[in-house]
Amino acid sequence: MKHVPDATADRTFTEDGTTDRESVDSLLSELDEYAVEQALRIAESDDDAEISYLTVGPDDAKDALRKALAMGGDSAVHVSDDDLEGSDAFGTSLVLAKAIERNGFDLVLCGMASTDGTMGVVPALLAERLGVPAVTHLEDLAVENGTVTGRREGDGATVRIQGTLPAVVSVTDRSGDARYPSFKGIMAAKKKPLETLDLDDLGIEAAQVGPAGARSAVDTATRRPPRSKGEILADDGSGGTVLAAFLTAKKFI
Amino acid sequence: MAEILVLVDHTDGAVRKPTLELLTLARRLGEPSAVFLGQGADFAAAALGRYGARKVYVVDAPEVDEYLVTPAVDALTQIAERTGPAAILLPSGPDGKETAARVALRLGSGLITDAVDVTAGADGPVTEQSAFAATYQVTAHITQGVPVITVKPNAVAPEPAPTDPVIDKQDIAFGPASTAVKVLSRTPRERGDRPELTEADIVVSGGRGVNGAENFAVIERIADLLGAAVGASRAAVDAGWYPHSHQVGQTGTQVSPQLYLAAGISGAIQHRAGMQTSKTIVAVNKDADAPIFELADHGVVGDLFEVLPQLADEIERRRS
Numbered sequence: 001m002k003h004v005p006d007a008t009a010d011r012t013f014t015e016d017g018t019t020d021r022e023s024v025d026s027l028l029s030e031l032d033e034y035a036v037e038q039a040l041r042i043a044e045s046d047d048d049a050e051i052s053y054l055t056v057g058p059d060d061a062k063d064a065l066r067k068a069l070a071m072g073g074d075s076a077v078h079v080s081d082d083d084l085e086g087s088d089a090f091g092t093s094l095v096l097a098k099a100i101e102r103n104g105f106d107l108v109l110c111g112m113a114s115t116d117g118t119m120g121v122v123p124a125l126l127a128e129r130l131g132v133p134a135v136t137h138l139e140d141l142a143v144e145n146g147t148v149t150g151r152r153e154g155d156g157a158t159v160r161i162q163g164t165l166p167a168v169v170s171v172t173d174r175s176g177d178a179r180y181p182s183f184k185g186i187m188a189a190k191k192k193p194l195e196t197l198d199l200d201d202l203g204i205e206a207a208q209v210g211p212a213g214a215r216s217a218v219d220t221a222t223r224r225p226p227r228s229k230g231e232i233l234a235d236d237g238s239g240g241t242v243l244a245a246f247l248t249a250k251k252f253i
Numbered sequence: 254m255a256e257i258l259v260l261v262d263h264t265d266g267a268v269r270k271p272t273l274e275l276l277t278l279a280r281r282l283g284e285p286s287a288v289f290l291g292q293g294a295d296f297a298a299a300a301l302g303r304y305g306a307r308k309v310y311v312v313d314a315p316e317v318d319e320y321l322v323t324p325a326v327d328a329l330t331q332i333a334e335r336t337g338p339a340a341i342l343l344p345s346g347p348d349g350k351e352t353a354a355r356v357a358l359r360l361g362s363g364l365i366t367d368a369v370d371v372t373a374g375a376d377g378p379v380t381e382q383s384a385f386a387a388t389y390q391v392t393a394h395i396t397q398g399v400p401v402i403t404v405k406p407n408a409v410a411p412e413p414a415p416t417d418p419v420i421d422k423q424d425i426a427f428g429p430a431s432t433a434v435k436v437l438s439r440t441p442r443e444r445g446d447r448p449e450l451t452e453a454d455i456v457v458s459g460g461r462g463v464n465g466a467e468n469f470a471v472i473e474r475i476a477d478l479l480g481a482a483v484g485a486s487r488a489a490v491d492a493g494w495y496p497h498s499h500q501v502g503q504t505g506t507q508v509s510p511q512l513y514l515a516a517g518i519s520g521a522i523q524h525r526a527g528m529q530t531s532k533t534i535v536a537v538n539k540d541a542d543a544p545i546f547e548l549a550d551h552g553v554v555g556d557l558f559e560v561l562p563q564l565a566d567e568i569e570r571r572r573s
Binding site: 007010012013017088089090112115116118120121123128129131132133136137139149152154155156159161163164172173214215216217219221222224227229230231232234235238239240242243246247250252253 | 359440555
């Protein structure tokens with residue numbers, strides 16, 4: 001999961017072209033809540049299931065883990081290291097893959113994309129690095145008999161797909177509404193184990209991540225000029241006619 | 254001139270418009286070569302040639318249709334290793350982006366997704382993207398390996414540049430990962446009489462205010478009069494009033510048409526992220542405080558069931 005700047009706030013870039021994390025509050029990426037929800041539903045139907053949350057990010061990324069733990073689940077892993085700042089999807093997926101391999105897994109559940117970078121490629125990169133199936137972009141899913149099956153809306157078609165476990169799965173915002181943490185859940189989350197790891201623990205060199213390991217660079221980041229305020233009229237019974245005149249003037253009619 | 258690989262998006266050989274846009278962009282960077290996976294290459298080659306593909310690499314193997322994404326990764330990676338391209342361009346859908354990421358990882362290359370423009374720079378392609386719900390415009394370049402770039406639909410108008418492409422059949426060694434995710438069934442997206450959402454010059458969208466599936470006829474009437482695609486907000490889609498494939502927004506389709514008409518849509522940030530790069534925005538909503546009016550070039554505060562039928566009648570009157 002990812003701790004991201006609040007998507008409803010006014011987000012900005014710093015001078016070096018990375019996301020400014022100081023100016024707005026951050027929270028658990030809304031799209032990752034759907035993955036948490038699916039993990040909880042799978043665990044509810046499987047007594048042996050154990051859920052561990054994983055994030056990479058600065059100190060306050062722990063808040064995202066606590067939020068998930070308050071929804072349910074067992075434990076969490078936080079990878080934090082100053083050298084990670086400015087990592088791209090390749091650096092991030094490397095760190096996630098090493099941390100996942102370290103603790104072992106049957107199923108890695110992810111959101112479809114983060115609400116800040118919105119690339120949506122980390123699940124595929126994770127599967128490639130871990131050498132397991134990528135059963136991604138699912139709108140519904142069923143895990144049974146060592147397989148995961150689900151519906152994916154792809155580029156030009158809707159497909160039903162299936163892969164065997166272990167696998168990386170990503171779910172969309174249509175997979176099912178995420179639950180709210182209960183007060184009891186929030187209290188219980190404070191006592192659940194949360195492990196913190198750094199790059200040394202994972203055997204990763206600083207040069208493999210951060211700006212040094214990034215494979216692309218931002219040249220410029222400029223704010224779009226705000227749209228100039230248009231003409232807003234209350235309908236006095238001729239709103240449609242006035243709108244038609246506007247569209248005609250703009251040559252759409 | 255350097256070769257630029259373009260992954261073709263098609264249904265049984267019918268090439269989709271975003272691929273023609275990619276070929277047009279590729280010509281700025283070098284000589285475009287299309288990479289065609291699956292059946293129907295002979296049919297597709299003519300269309301690809303019209304838009305400047307000098308070569309069409311064809312991989313007609315059953316794996317491509319029977320398994321998800323990874324056969325395309327094997328094919329594109331191996332063709333890239335054989336041809337040494339100066340860049341690889343793919344369409345920005347879920348399939349295109351995942352293919353691009355895995356190809357880039359295997360080639361030791363950098364990746365940029367969701368470009369809205371690509372130009373030739375001194376050190377390779379320079380891309381333009383929108384960020385943070387389209388409030389920022391970012392330019393970027395790739396610093397490592399063969400640049401792999403996914404491009405959003407409507408980045409450029411397709412420009413014909415007729416060639417007589419060479420068809421080059423490629424054998425691919427599919428690795429074990431290629432058969433990891435089986436496609437159990439495939440339902441191609443239905444193409445109705447209206448233009449596709451991503452490709453349309455005009456989009457007419459309905460939201461919560463439409464208040465029922467049957468009421469979308471009001472939206473559709475305007476769309477048909479304007480030759481537009483129909484869009485829907487997430488609220489309307491979640492309510493089951495219109496199919497998800499028409500959802501406009503951050504997690505649906507992001508559109509950038511000449512005209513966007515939003516009716517009964519308040520304009521939550523996720524919706525604005527999907528449409529605020531539209532050239533002209535028109536909004537009809539009962540609530541004068543709806544955030545959509547902050548973006549609108551022209552807004553009517555009123556009941557869409559009164560405003561839209563009057564608009565439709567007026568369009569018909571002006572045309573007759």
